């Protein structure tokens with residue numbers, strides 16, 4: 001089975017998880033947040049990667065793709081027959097992209113990249129007010145996450161832009177306005 005995939009990228013706090021939850025509800029796409037999968041693996045009893053994942057999350061750096069891609073592929077296999085997958089927060093750097101291409105080519109049909117663009121100061125404020133008890137929603141981690149986004153993730157968006165695969169939606173607006181534009185991409 002070839003899985004339809006939409007990558008969802010944007011700076012921390014740009015609204016990837018929020019928008020993906022709404023798409024999942026309305027369009028039978030399954031939301032797979034790479035960050036959520038890693039946080040679950042971090043907590044999993046007997047995981048050999050817990051400490052490694054925690055270190056990367058605290059430092060806002062990127063976990064080796066072998067771990068993240070396996071978590072994503074397992075989640076896709078477990079989902080069964082659905083319209084497709086929203087792969088949220090992935091690929092986040094060149095290692096992610098290369099590892100994904102090596103493992104998933106032939107198994108997925110990449111439809112497009114949804115890029116939620118948002119000024120960093122708004123993103124940081126949103127994360128600091130998120131109230132989900134995340135270990136990386138603090139000034140120090142956020143500074144590092146923004147450095148990682150600018151230096152490693154934005155180049156991945158530019159890579160996809162070269163082949164016309166990016167659909168940018170400005171996400172500093174209210175959720176309803178952002179989502180009204182996103183809906184057009186899935187209808």
Ligand SMILES: Nc1ncnc2c1ncn2[C@@H]1O[C@H](COP(=O)(O)OP(=O)(O)OP(=O)(O)O)[C@@H](O)[C@H]1O
Pocket residue numbers: 010011012013014015016017018019035089126127129130131171172173174175176178
């Ligand atoms: N358009 C919006 N306007 C105002 N607040 C928003 C908007 N979109 C999301 N938020 C809020 O901002 C916070 C971050 O949103 P969300 O978790 O979806 O971002 P994210 O891109 O998944 O972040 P991360 O990459 O850190 O997981 C949440 O508290 C969410 O409710």
Ligand SMILES: Nc1ccn([C@@H]2O[C@H](COP(=O)(O)O)[C@@H](O)[C@H]2O)c(=O)n1
Pocket residue numbers: 012033034035036038056057058059060061062063064068088089090091092096136145
């Ligand atoms: N492809 C990825 C995605 C995430 N991470 C790590 O998880 C942290 C949180 O991600 P969110 O999307 O939930 O903000 C992120 O800062 C990374 O440390 C990763 O390593 N690889």
Ligand SMILES: [Mg+2]
Pocket residue numbers: 016017033035089
């Ligand atoms: Mg998120």
